[in-house]
Amino acid sequence: MSDLDNLLASREMVLVAGSGGVGKTTIAAAMGIAAAQRQKGKILVLTVDPARRLATALGLDEVGNTPVRIKPAVFKEAGVKVRGQLWVAMLDTKAGWDELIRQHAPDAEVRDAVLANPLYQNITSRFVHSHDYLAMEQLHDLHAAGEFDLVIVDTPPSRNALSILDAPGRMVDFFGSRLLRWLTVPYRSRLFTVASKPFYQVADRVLGSRFLQDIADFFVLFQAMESGFVKRARSVEALLVDARTAFVVVTTLETAPSHEARYLAEELLQRKMSLGAIVANRVLPSELASAAAAESAEALRERSGRKLAKIVAADLDDAPVTVVDGVLDQLAERFDDVALVAARETERRADLAALTPAMLDVPWLTGDIHDIAGLGGLADHLRVDSTLR
Amino acid sequence: MTSLLDLDLLWVTGKGGVGKTSIAAAIAEVAARSGRRTLVCEMDAKGALASALGEDRLDFEPTEVEPNLFAMTMSTEDSLREYLRLFVKIPFLGRIGPLAKTFDFVADAAPGVKEILSVGKLCYEVREHHYDLVVVDAEATGHIVSQIGAPKVIADLVQVGLVRDQTQWMLDILNDPQRTGVAVVTTPEEMPVTETAELLGRLTAETGAHAAAIIANRVLPVLFDRREQAVVDQLDAAMPALIDAVGSGAPVVVEAARLTEARRRTGAEHLRRLVEDLHAQDGASASIPMLTVPELFSRAHGRRVVSLIADGLADELDVELDVEAASR
Numbered sequence: 001m002s003d004l005d006n007l008l009a010s011r012e013m014v015l016v017a018g019s020g021g022v023g024k025t026t027i028a029a030a031m032g033i034a035a036a037q038r039q040k041g042k043i044l045v046l047t048v049d050p051a052r053r054l055a056t057a058l059g060l061d062e063v064g065n066t067p068v069r070i071k072p073a074v075f076k077e078a079g080v081k082v083r084g085q086l087w088v089a090m091l092d093t094k095a096g097w098d099e100l101i102r103q104h105a106p107d108a109e110v111r112d113a114v115l116a117n118p119l120y121q122n123i124t125s126r127f128v129h130s131h132d133y134l135a136m137e138q139l140h141d142l143h144a145a146g147e148f149d150l151v152i153v154d155t156p157p158s159r160n161a162l163s164i165l166d167a168p169g170r171m172v173d174f175f176g177s178r179l180l181r182w183l184t185v186p187y188r189s190r191l192f193t194v195a196s197k198p199f200y201q202v203a204d205r206v207l208g209s210r211f212l213q214d215i216a217d218f219f220v221l222f223q224a225m226e227s228g229f230v231k232r233a234r235s236v237e238a239l240l241v242d243a244r245t246a247f248v249v250v251t252t253l254e255t256a257p258s259h260e261a262r263y264l265a266e267e268l269l270q271r272k273m274s275l276g277a278i279v280a281n282r283v284l285p286s287e288l289a290s291a292a293a294a295e296s297a298e299a300l301r302e303r304s305g306r307k308l309a310k311i312v313a314a315d316l317d318d319a320p321v322t323v324v325d326g327v328l329d330q331l332a333e334r335f336d337d338v339a340l341v342a343a344r345e346t347e348r349r350a351d352l353a354a355l356t357p358a359m360l361d362v363p364w365l366t367g368d369i370h371d372i373a374g375l376g377g378l379a380d381h382l383r384v385d386s387t388l389r
Numbered sequence: 390m391t392s393l394l395d396l397d398l399l400w401v402t403g404k405g406g407v408g409k410t411s412i413a414a415a416i417a418e419v420a421a422r423s424g425r426r427t428l429v430c431e432m433d434a435k436g437a438l439a440s441a442l443g444e445d446r447l448d449f450e451p452t453e454v455e456p457n458l459f460a461m462t463m464s465t466e467d468s469l470r471e472y473l474r475l476f477v478k479i480p481f482l483g484r485i486g487p488l489a490k491t492f493d494f495v496a497d498a499a500p501g502v503k504e505i506l507s508v509g510k511l512c513y514e515v516r517e518h519h520y521d522l523v524v525v526d527a528e529a530t531g532h533i534v535s536q537i538g539a540p541k542v543i544a545d546l547v548q549v550g551l552v553r554d555q556t557q558w559m560l561d562i563l564n565d566p567q568r569t570g571v572a573v574v575t576t577p578e579e580m581p582v583t584e585t586a587e588l589l590g591r592l593t594a595e596t597g598a599h600a601a602a603i604i605a606n607r608v609l610p611v612l613f614d615r616r617e618q619a620v621v622d623q624l625d626a627a628m629p630a631l632i633d634a635v636g637s638g639a640p641v642v643v644e645a646a647r648l649t650e651a652r653r654r655t656g657a658e659h660l661r662r663l664v665e666d667l668h669a670q671d672g673a674s675a676s677i678p679m680l681t682v683p684e685l686f687s688r689a690h691g692r693r694v695v696s697l698i699a700d701g702l703a704d705e706l707d708v709e710l711d712v713e714a715a716s717r
Contacts, residue, residue: 009421020406020577020580021406021407021580096438186711254406255690256406268576284648287641288516288641288645292636292637293440293641293645294638295636295641296638297638297642299636300639303634308634308635311630312624313627313632315626315627315630316620316626316627319620319623323617323620325622327613327617327620327621330646331643334645334646334649335428335642338646338649364648
C-alpha cells in the first residue's frame with residue numbers, strides 16, 4: 001500500500017490545505033478518486049469554489065450543500081476503476097449560515113428577526129472569517145451524521161492558511177468579546193457610562209448613531225444564540241485535533257507557496273494536529289537538475305561550426321542545416337533557465353520532505369485537468385509508493 | 390484610454406500568488422523613474438512590499454525608498470487617528486490608544502468601516518495632490534470588490550453621520566476613469582485567468598471603479614518558430630547522434646525545451662481564452678489593454694526582481710526612464 005492509501009484508509013477526515021493557486025481543489029478531487037479506487041464505502045469530497053470546468057467534470061453544475069454521487073457510468077466511460085462510491089458537495093456559505101441560525105435560534109421569533117435583519121448577510125460574510133468557520137461546521141455535521149466513511153475537505157482559499165485552524169476559537173472569542181458586550185448594552189445606558197462616554201460620542205459622530213443602533217440590534221439577536229454557537233465551535237475545535245483527522249498540505253515548489261506550506265506544516269505540528277502528507281504539485285522532472293544534463297547542455301553550447309547540425313540534419317526529414325543549428329543554439333541557451341528552476345525545486349522539496357511523514361509528488365502535466373480521466377491519472381501519481389522513487 | 394501612469398490612483402490586484410506585490414512595486418518604480426512623485430501602499434501589512442523594495446520594514450508614515458518613490462503600509466488605527474485629527478478635530482491624541490482599540494472591534498464587525506478608513510486615506514492623498522500617482526498593492530481578486538466598493542456600501546447602509554458625508558468626495562475620485570484605475574495581474578494559468586475574467590465582469594457595476602489594464606505576469610518566451618518546431622518534433626530520430634556528440638544528458642536537454650514549450654503553449658491558450666471572455670462581456674472589457682511581463686529565470690530576488698520587472702514594464706508602457714535615476 002502506498003503512503004496515500006494508508007492515510008486515506010486510516011482516517012475519517014482529511015483536510016486539504018495550502019495557499020491559493022496551487023491546485024488544491026484538483027488534488028482534493030483526485031484524492032477522492034484515489035480513495036474510491038482503493039477502498040469500498042462512501043467517500044465525500046467537500047469543495048469550495050472549484051474552477052468551473054472541474055465542477056462540470058465532477059457533475060457539480062447545480063450542487064449546493066447536499067452531497068451528490070458521481071455516477072458509476074461516468075467512471076466507466078472515463079476508464080477509471082473504482083470500488084467505493086464518490087460523492088461531492090460544494091460549500092454554500094449563505095445557505096450554511098441560514099442553517100446555523102435555524103439550528104441555534106431559541107425560538108422562531110429570533111430566527112426570523114435575524115434572517116430578516118438588513119445587516120445579517122453583510123456582517124456574516126465578513127466577520128470571524130465566516131467561510132473558514134462554515135467549512136469547519138459542515139465537516140463537523142457530516143462527521144456527526146456518520147453517513148460517510150471518509151470526508152475530504154478542500155479548505156477555502158485564504159491568504160493565511162492558518163485562519164481556518166483558528167476559526168472555531170475565534171468564534172468562541174467573539175462571543176466573549178468586549179465588542180459584543182458593548183454592542184449589546186442598551187443604547188441609552190451607554191451614553192451615561194462616564195468612563196466610556198467620549199468613545200460613544202466619537203463613534204456616534206463618526207459612524208452615525210442610527211448605524212450603530214442597527215448593528216447593536218443585530219448583535220442582541222445574535223447573543224441569544226451564544227450557548228449553541230459556543231458549544232458547537234468547541235466541538236468543531238476538538239475535531240481538528242482528533243486522531244481520526246489528518247491534514248494534507250498541497251503546494252507547488254515555487255518560492256511563495258512552498259514558504260507558506262512550510263509554515264503551515266510547522267504550525268500543524270506545534271498545534272498537535274496530524275500532518276498526514278505534503279503533496280508537491282506541478283513538479284519538474286528532477287533529472288533536469290542532473291549533472292549529466294548540465295554537461296550535455298554545456299557541450300552543446302561550446303560546439304564549434306556546423307558539424308553537429310549537419311550530422312543531426314542528416315537523420316531528420318526536410319531539415320535545413322541552418323534551422324537545425326538554430327534549434328541546437330536554443331536548446332543550449334534555454335536549458336539553464338529550466339535547470340535553474342528544477343534545481344531550486346529539488347532544494348525546496350527536500351526542505352518540505354523533512355517535515356512530513358509522507359511526501360507525494362505530482363509531475364507537471366501538459367494542460368489542465370478537467371475530466372474524470374484526468375483526475376484518475378492524477379490519482380495514480382498520488383498513489384505511487386514514495387519509497388520506489 | 391488613459392495611460393496607467395497618468396492616473397492619480399491605481400489599484401493593483403490579482404489572485405494570490407501571481408506576483409501582485411512585485412508588479413505594484415515595479416509600476417511605482419517606473420512612475421518614479423519617469424519623474425512622477427509616487428506613493429506605493431501595501432494594504433494587508435504582510436510585509437511583502439517591504440521585501441520587494443529591499444526595506445526592513447514600512448510604516449504608515451511613508452518612507453522615501455528612492456528619489457520620488459515613497460512607500461507605506463496601511464494601518465486602520467493610524468488611519469483613524471489621522472482621520473479624527475483632520476476631520477473631527479479631536480485633540481486628545483494621547484488618549485486615543487484604548488479608544489482606537491475599541492473602535493477596531495466595531496470596525497471589525499461593521500461592514501465597510503475598516504475598508505473605508507483605508508480607502509479614505511488613499512483618496513485623501515489623491516485629493517490633496519500630495520503625489521502624482523498613488524499605487525496600491527491591494528487585496529486579492531476575491532476581496533478587492535469589498536475594498537474598493539466600501540464607500541458605496543457605506544453610502545447605501547449608513548443614513549447619517551460624518552462617515553456618510555465623507556463618501557461622496559471619495560466616490561467622485563474612485564468612479565472617474567481619468568483618475569482611478571484597477572490593474573488586474575494574472576499569470577497564464579487557468580485559475581488566475583478565470584478569476585480575472587470574473588472580476589472584470591463585475592468590477593465597475595459593484596464598485597464604480599474602472600479597469601485600466603490586465604498585466605500578464607511570468608509569460609514564457611517563444612522558443613521555436615514554426616520551422617524550428619518541426620525540427621524539434623523529430624529530434625528523437627537524431628538522438629543517438631546527439632548523445633554521441635554531447636553526452637548522455639542530451640535527451641534531458643531536449644526534454645527541457647519541450648516541457649517549456651508545452652508550458653508556454655498552455656499559458657498562451659489561457660490568455661487567448663481571457664481575451665475571448667472579455668470580448669464576450671460588454672464593450673468596455675474588450676478594450677482593456679494587456680501588458681506582458683516575461684518570466685524571469687533569475688536567481689535575483691527582492692529589489693533586483695522589481696527593477697527587472699520595471700525595465701520590462703517601461704517598454705510595455707512606452708515610458709522613457711530617467712537613466713541617471715535608474716543607475717543611482
